[in-house]
Amino acid sequence: MAGIADFLDSLIGGFALICFAFAIGSLFWGLFVLRPWQREAGYPILLLEKTVKLMYLGGFALAGAQLFKIILKIWLMTAVLDKWPFPEFAGTTQFIGGIIRALLTGALASYCYLVLRKNPYSKQYWQTAGWVAVPMIISGAWLVHAAGRFDNPFLLMGLTVIHQLGAAAWVGGVFHLVNIWLMRSKGQIPDDLWPLLLKRFSLFGMASVGVILLTGLPMALQYIDSWNGFIGTGYGNLLTVKIILLGLALSLAGLNKTAVQDYLITRNDHTLTYRLPYYIEAEAFVLITLLFTAASLASQPPSIDIPNLTASWQEVLDMFTPRTPRTASPTHQALIAGEAGRVAIIGQIPSEAATAWSDYNHNIAGIFLTTMSVFAMLSYVKRLPPTFSVFERYLAYLTRYWPIGFVALGIFLFFRSDAETWPLGPIGFWESTFNNGEVLQHRIATLLVFVLGVIELIARLPRNQNSRLPYFFPILAAFGGLMLLTHSHVGFQAKSAFLIQVGHTLMGVFSLILACGRWLELKLDRPGKDIAGFISVAALFQIGLILLFYREPLY
C-alpha cells in the first residue's frame, strides 16, 4: 500500500496550500477588499455568510489536511523503513509542528464558525480573526523547506511565510471573485457589487503579486547559485514552471484589469459580464496548478546543494531535439531479460531494451497526439483549399470525433506502461498498483486518458449538444497536467530522473494551457472562443511533439 501513500503524499501539499488560500485569502478579502463594516447597507448578509463560510471551511480542511499529512508520513515510513516509526517520530518537527499547526488552524476556523459568522459586519471581530490567524501563520514557518537550512534559516523561513501570504491573498481573492460572480449570476447580490469588488481587488491583487515577487527573488538566489543550477536541476525546472504559470496568470489578470478600466470609462458591461468571469475561472485553474507546483518544489533539493548532479544546458536541450521517432519496439522478452541487471545495485547494467521500450511508448503516444491535434486544428478551418475539397465530407467526421484517439491511446498505454506488471509482466495488477507510487500514477493517467476520450466522444454526439459533458474535458486535462507537474522524484539517479522530469513538466504546462483554452472556448463568445479553442489544440500538438521526440536517458 506504499504506492497509495506515496501518491497521496505528492498531492496533499498542494491541497493544503489551496486550503490555506481559502482560509487566509478569505481573511484578507474580508479585511482589505470587502471591508464589511464600511458598506453595511450595501452588502447582503448572504454575501458575508458565504465569505465567512469559505474561510472556516478552508480552515477546517487545512487542519484536516495537516493531520492527514502526519498520518501519511506514518504510513509511508512504516512501509519504507519496515518498522513502526514511534516513538522517534513523535519528537520530530513534522509531528510536533504539524500537530501545533493543525490545532491553531482549528482554533481559527472555530472562531470564524462560532463568532465571526454571527457578527460578519463587525470590524472588531474581523480584526480579532486576524490576530487569531497570526500564530497559525507563524507556526507554518517550521514546516517549510527553509527551516532545515544551515545558512540563514530564519531569514528564509520568514521570506517563505510572507511569500505564502502573498500567494494566499491573490489566490484566495480569485476564489472569492469566482464566488461573487456565481452569486451575481444567481441574483443573490446587487449587480453593482461586481465592478466595485473587481476594481478593489485589482489594486489588492497587484500588491499581492508584488509581495510574491519581492520575497520569491531573494529565496531563488539563496537556493540557486548558477544558471546551470536553474536550467539543469529539478528545483530549477519547477521554479521555471512556476515562473511560466505566474506569467500565464498575470496575462489573464491583465485582461481582467483592462476590462475593468474599460468599463469604468465606457460603462459598457459586455466584457465584464460575458468574458471577464471566464478569464477569472481560467486564472483560478492556473493558480491552483501553481500551488501544486509550489508544493512539489518543496520536495526537491535546492540546486545549490547538488552541483555534481546538475545536467548541462546541452543535455536539457537534447531532450527536446527533433529526431526520428522510434516505431519499432524491443520484444517483451528482451525487456524482461534486462530488468535484473538494470535494477541491480552492485554490478548494475543499464538496459538498452528498457530505454527503447520507454522511447517507443512515448513516441507512439506522440504520433497519436500530433495526429489528433492536426485534425482538431483543422476543425477551425472553415473551408479547405479547392484541391482538397474532395476530403471535406470525411473531414467533418474526423475533425469532430478526433477524441477517439484518446480511447485508443488509453488502451495502448494500458498494455505498454509498466511492462513488468500485469497484463504483460509477472507482477500482479493489484500488487503493482498499490505498492508502487509510479505504477499507480501511470494507471491513473491511463484511466484518465481513456475516460477523457470516452466522455468527450459522447459529448460530441449530436444528441448531447446542450449537456454539461464537454466541461469534463478541461477538468480532466487540468488534473492530468497537475499529475505531470507533481510527479517528480529524486532517486538513485538524480540526473537521469531530472532529464525525464524536464519533458514531463513541460507537458504539464501545455496540459494546463489545453485545459484553460478548452474551458474558455466553451464559455466565451466569438472571436475569443475560437482563439482560445485553437490555442488549446495547439497546446495538445506541442505535447505530441515533446512525446514524438522523447528519448529516455540510458540508466
Added chain:
Amino acid sequence: MKRLYALSLLLLIGYQPVAHAHAVVTGYSLKMTPIHAHQADKVSLNFNSKIELGLSQVFLVSKGDQLTPLKIAQGDKQGQMMIAIPALAPGDYALKLKVFAADGHLTEDVIHFTVVP
C-alpha cells in the same frame, strides 16, 4: 489577555525544534579515504541538512545485492552521519540509504565504493 497573546506568540517564535529540508548527500569520506580490506572502518556522510537518525537506515550492499544493516551515529558537524563499516573482503560494495529529513521527505540514495586489498 493581550499579554497572554503576546507571550504565546513569543513562545511560538522561540520554539525552535530541529527542522530539516529534503536531505541529499553533499560529501562523503569515501571520496577521500578508501576502505582497506579486512579492517573495520568508519565512513562519514554530510547532508545538506540535519536528518532524523532514529528514522534513518543505512545498509551495506554486497555482491548479489545482499543487504546488511549498519550502525549509524551523529557526526561532529551539523548534518553529518557516521557509519560503522565491518571488515570486508576486497570487491565492489554500496551503501544504501533511507534518510528521513524533518520536512517529512524520505530520501533514498546509493553510494558505490570499492574495498581495496
